[in-house]
Amino acid sequence: MTKAKKGASYLYLGLVFLFLYAPILVLIFLSFNNSMSRTVWGGFTLKWYLSLTSNDNIMSALGTTIRITLASSILATILGTSAAIGIHYMKKRHAALMLGATNIPLLNADIVTGISLMLLFTRFTPLGEFSVVLAHIAFSVPYVIFNVLPRLQSLSEACIEAALDLGATPTYAFCKVVWPELFPGVLSGFLMALTMSLDDFTITYFTKGAGVNTLSTMLYTQLRKGIQPELYALSTILFLLAFVLLLLMNFKRDIKKEAK
């Protein structure tokens, strides 16, 4: 690559990053803004961070969000992983049918998924945290399945047979041969389910019922009356947490590489 071309591509990447991160920078700035106004800079302050924990509304929404996200992504990972293993060993025809059905929540518009689940839930259970967890599992299971299946397909049958021939019980062979191969897929499926659940608004909005609020749905109702500035502080903390985690993961990988 010529130098000019290299410079141009870095410039282009930089511009796209600027586009993606500009709103985030604005929100971080607002979290330090000593003014209720969104457009006026009233000086630097940490008061929104300090008053964050005493804001019951936000704390309860945060708690609900964490409970729903963890419950739904863990359950979706268990359900999805066992489903993927089952589907892998099914007859082709049955597997195709299952995969077709698995594609439905992925291809359907969020609003349609949300409404159709709401119509079902209102018949059988009061809307609340429980129905939101069910709804979140419904839209995140496909991500788990489609992350685990490719791992199963690239698994060498000969390896498993060798383990069994050498006297391993099926359970032992699963733990020692199959699971280590499967694990990266399970993990990325889980992380995708987690991210999708955390970022979801539409499906939660339709299936939550009155009284239950996640951070997203609380923000939506606050948009008209004005956002509580503590929310900027909370989002900044969550974002930085994710960023630090990413850096740590990256750092660890580097150390591993060097050790090799």
Add this chain to the structure above:
Amino acid sequence: MFNKFRTSFLAAPYAVWVLICTILPLLYILGYAITNDAGTLTFANLLAITDPVHLKSLWLSVEIALSTTVICLIIAYPVALILHNLKISNKGFVVFLFILPMWMNFMLRILAWQIILSNNGILNNMLSAIGLPTIHILYTKAAVTLGMIYDFLPYMILPIYNALSKINDQVIEAAADLGANWWTTFIKITVPLSKDGIISGIIMVFVPALSSFVVSNLLGGGKVLLIGNVIEQEFTLARNWNLGSGLSIILMIFVLLSMSIMNRIDDSENGGMLV
């Protein structure tokens, strides 16, 4: 190997799950769509789409979704290509930087755009500081499109990047050895080989863009009424679930139609040249 028949039963809980939480809800929405309040069969809810108001918002949705998809593709392809050609050790880290914004709440990110684009907002302050005329795009179609491009861009970049990573570099080298210049290689080799990524990117952007109602609410300020907004209002304000379900079914048909068009493009060009 393990008993295949017995192992396949691991999917049994999921099969039950699919029936209850995937198939049954769709039957419910269909049931609501083809009945009225009193429970009698009617097609009025489906035909309601021909109402000029609904028709107008459907076309507006299609228009915005199409321009969002095209612009996302134009921005994302070079990004994926540059990322792919980047000669650094931890590319995974750079790729992850594109997913990271999703960890800042989506509603807040769109709200931040409201602040950037508003009449005395950051963008206009910057424009007037360097002596350029200010622009007033908040609460217009342009602002809604921008918000959607912002929101869905990562969904276009990642599948294309993945598809590019699967291309065997030797094929590209072979093309160069046989005398193809950069542009010919790009059009005849790179683009056709990354077609799968392009198509899944298009689907992952077009479908949510077609049905979104939050972005248009926030950046359109109630002036940009998309089909998603109409459906949402039927469920929350008007409380006409039957009409809302009818319009949802129409939206689903639209999504399926666009998907089958994309699949046809995929099939007809399989192994062939890209136009």
